[in-house]
Amino acid sequence: MSTESSIELSAVLGRLADILQTRLPANGGDPATSYAAKLFAKGPDSFLKKIGEEATELVMASKDGQNDHIIAETADLWFHCLVALTYYGLRPEDVLAELARREGLSGLVEKANRPQS
Numbered sequence: 848m849s850t851e852s853s854i855e856l857s858a859v860l861g862r863l864a865d866i867l868q869t870r871l872p873a874n875g876g877d878p879a880t881s882y883a884a885k886l887f888a889k890g891p892d893s894f895l896k897k898i899g900e901e902a903t904e905l906v907m908a909s910k911d912g913q914n915d916h917i918i919a920e921t922a923d924l925w926f927h928c929l930v931a932l933t934y935y936g937l938r939p940e941d942v943l944a945e946l947a948r949r950e951g952l953s954g955l956v957e958k959a960n961r962p963q964s
């Protein structure tokens with residue numbers, strides 16, 4: 848992936864997070880006109896349940912192997928994850944920073960170095 852498209856990726860997520868911020872009850876989000884505001888008004892169980900559902904739908908779409916369906920379900924999952932991040936006062940940039948921190952660190956090595964419990 849080129850640097851340009853990765854910058855656009857961050858920009859899209861950042862813009863969506865900015866919009867979600869305006870949907871919080873404290874910022875005047877209106878459940879009558881906004882799906883995100885409706886989720887925030889209902890409370891965390893509403894969007895946490897959606898994350899579970901969308902993850903399951905992504906698994907099923909992946910099993911079917913239809914790319915457009917996989918993309919749509921991933922978008923739904925990412926959207927609801929962003930709703931959760933916003934609710935908990937976090938930003939997509941926080942997640943991207945964590946992924947950047949992990950860059951080049953093999954998952955196998957990281958797991959082997961975890962403290963024994």
Ligand SMILES: N=c1c2ncn([C@@H]3O[C@H](COP(=O)(O)OP(=O)(O)OP(=O)(O)O)[C@@H](O)[C@H]3O)c2ncn1[C@@H]1O[C@H](COP(=O)(O)O)[C@@H](O)[C@H]1O
Pocket residue numbers: 863866867870880881882883884922923926
């Ligand atoms: N990216 C999205 C987005 N992706 C998915 N969705 C909604 O997420 C829901 C997904 O739920 P399902 O597919 O399960 O549909 P459903 O079964 O009818 O949903 P439920 O009734 O079970 O809740 C649908 O209502 C989609 O429209 C989204 N809603 C909003 N956005 C973005 O968020 C912005 C703010 O949206 P509002 O808060 O509605 O103004 C929009 O401008 C968009 O950029």
